Amino acid sequence: DTAVSQTPKYLVTQMGNDKSIKCEQNLGHDTMYWYKQDSKKFLKIMFSYNNKELIINETVPNRFSPKSPDKAHLNLHINSLELGDSAVYFCASSPTTTRRGYGYTFGSGTRLTVV
Amino acid sequence: DAKTTQPPSMDCAEGRAANLPCNHSTISGNEYVYWYRQIHSQGPQYIIHGLKNNETNEMASLIITEDRKSSTLILPHATLRDTAVYYCIVRLRPSGGGADGLTFGKGTHLIIQP
Numbered sequence: 001d002t003a004v005s006q007t008p009k010y011l012v013t014q015m016g017n018d019k020s021i022k023c024e025q026n027l028g029h030d031t032m033y034w035y036k037q038d039s040k041k042f043l044k045i046m047f048s049y050n051n052k053e054l055i056i057n058e059t060v061p062n063r064f065s066p067k068s069p070d071k072a073h074l075n076l077h078i079n080s081l082e083l084g085d086s087a088v089y090f091c092a093s094s095p096t097t098t099r100r101g102y103g104y105t106f107g108s109g110t111r112l113t114v115v
Numbered sequence: 116d117a118k119t120t121q122p123p124s125m126d127c128a129e130g131r132a133a134n135l136p137c138n139h140s141t142i143s144g145n146e147y148v149y150w151y152r153q154i155h156s157q158g159p160q161y162i163i164h165g166l167k168n169n170e171t172n173e174m175a176s177l178i179i180t181e182d183r184k185s186s187t188l189i190l191p192h193a194t195l196r197d198t199a200v201y202y203c204i205v206r207l208r209p210s211g212g213g214a215d216g217l218t219f220g221k222g223t224h225l226i227i228q229p
Binding site: 004033 | 149151153156157158159160161164200216217218219221
């Protein structure tokens, strides 16, 4: 079983469209995240979310919105896609209890290409 | 979270030990050192973390200097599959513990040569 799974793996879409990327984790973690990795390979956090708080990186445009139907899912919805949104998006999760050896678990990424 | 400095790239021969250094001179007493790696086109993968003592698991060993201002990740017998970007991250909490994520730097691109 894949611990953190993202769909789709690849997404090609036109400018101006609205799209969603889905993320599911089966680890029982309380907190989930979205990261963006641009063409220069820098990994930057976009959002972190648990059932109590949503923290948004202030540099993220409000066209991006996380939606969490339940604790195991954090989807990323993007409105009015722009060329600069092309990147690889990674979902991740982590426990909030400090158990030894536990770190963040990442999904395999969604490569978004806006044309 | 304290800032870290890593060399941009390193080479290592297959079968030899790969030693990846990380400087974190501004680390505070309750900050942990984490190591992650990202193999091409995959999501980052947790390797190991530590506070003060040296740590070892099935993937690697982590050596932290006594003053905690630097650390070294050791892959004891590097294989071609260890070619990846390795990130050294310093943060307050040893795992999730609050919705504030990880801050990734540029990391070290480790290339294992056959």
